[in-house]
Amino acid sequence: MNPAAATPPIETEALIIGAGPAALFLAFQLGLQEIACQLVDVLPAPGGQCHALYPDKPIYDLPGLPVCSGRELTERLLQQLRPFNPPLHLGQLVSGLQRRPDGRWHLRSIDSGDSGQEWIAPLVFIAAGVGAFLPRKESVAGLERFERGPAPQVCYHGLPAAYTAEAMAKRHIIVHGGDAAAVELALELAPPLGADAPGRITLLHRSPRFQIEPALQAALEQALAMGRLQLVLGQPVGFDTVANDPAALQALQLATPGDGHATLPCDWLLPRLGLSPKLGPLADWGLALERKHLPVDSATMATAEPGLFAVGDINHYPGKRKLIVCAFHEATLAAFAAAALLRPGQRQLLQYTTTSPRLQQLLGVAGASAAAG
Template structure:
């Protein structure tokens, strides 16, 4: 991939509070695994994330969602995966800067990088890994009158923190993607009633999950309302008693409910990443799949934010990209120091 011209990029002024080999932007699962991969190559890491805890979407949106395609783990919850990745990274003593974003990032004359966060933390790094996932994100909120009050009262939520908190409650789920279908399936044995509302007859979820959903519907454990869509909320302004829905003909129906879970996807933005120099195509950063390098020297991208032909958008793909980036960064920072590849079984990890 041709190198971009960074000669016009000015260093960000200000004191340097931290020096590190690698700055990782994003503490989701791929960012956490990048810490481990860098650590195995004796590269130090600082990590910046806008959330107040590591984990990205796994922590913020679906901590109890089951994940089935992580090698060696037939079943793990999203939060369980993050716990394991944090433990794997811990021996390399990463420094986390949470509840803040990288506001400015610029190349310095010596070929390094200077980052400034929204908390005015200045970090100098030899290389940068952008592991920002979909970027800054938040739920797409349904346009319903009085929604703010019901959100404040806890009757409308966009994430299930603990599945057991919904035990015995009447739950309406809106949406047709993986999150909506998976939670309808998972809550069928927990909630008093589960109704899934979707404006189409077909779902955009994994076929196996859709199959389980239809099986539960046939057993009467989940009620499917398709093609219907949300129309209103009924209650005292904070506590929900029913969700109003309408079909394509304008027919209206009221579903008794204690909780509405709208899963209509995320509103995402790459924010200041646009100003950092790499090429961006359709909200993603093109990289060399063999190195995860962008077109800007010293700047790498891994996980959902990175793109290349025929990429599979899977966590395990991001893990492989993190390994490729770490090895490419070592060569970038130490071009005159040959390093023979070592398996983790022969090298081990620090105590």
């Protein structure tokens, strides 16, 4: 059991680890099989790698979509999944997976606040891509102490627990990073022009060049020109704490261009340094991994453990191709196999959403075919 869990375990028929494209389409396919599922992902938003790493870059190899961004693909998958409305548990890292005496799986997660959730499910689907996408951490030794506690001052996901518009106006907030996530967050937090803001929003980056789209670059330049936020060039190398309170962060020590040095007041540090895929706790679950991948039966996507499936980049089988379209196929096979495992005495019929009244009713489009005719 997880002593930090704030609520009792959630019982569900299926739990999907991951919320990327493969996981979202898998949840849809499970819905068509009338299997109740929930999804859990370490990222703060659904979409996985597509949404987190290249939300605006074009994807050209999706069936029926000549071009589609990672953001648009995520939105379309969520729209498709809406009839089933499975719970999404975001910002949660699944830290444990164990078999219960009754054959079901017991899972537990942790979040950034050291709390978490537990689940009990007969079916578990690992759709974690190449692993959990975890934020790249600051390289300053000792800074991690400010990530913990009831009022953390260093937050890699979301905003500090104590964040309010009123509190923000009185704090020095540093957003550290050079990609779209950092710039968008800094612009979101920047006070409106003319606002009485004794605090300051600072965008910290090692160079004046940002890896962002032209429209976002223009918005940043406008905000800087208006004084809504400031840009500081440098790299954190140390920190200062409040006098007589070593648990409270007060300032960052920076190495600046030209071998310079600066001190930057800091009440809240919000690093947005990108994401790095790591196998994470999955490596410690005692599963039969082969080169950091889970071998599966290519007909069912089942692992060697009964009730445990893997789809997407995390799995491997002869002929495997790491493509989104292949992951969608794997999700479909896994859902059919799960239904057979969950209801062994029930005959499985192959039905089509174009003609099946049952599937159309599940999707909330019952009678659509007749109306179209």
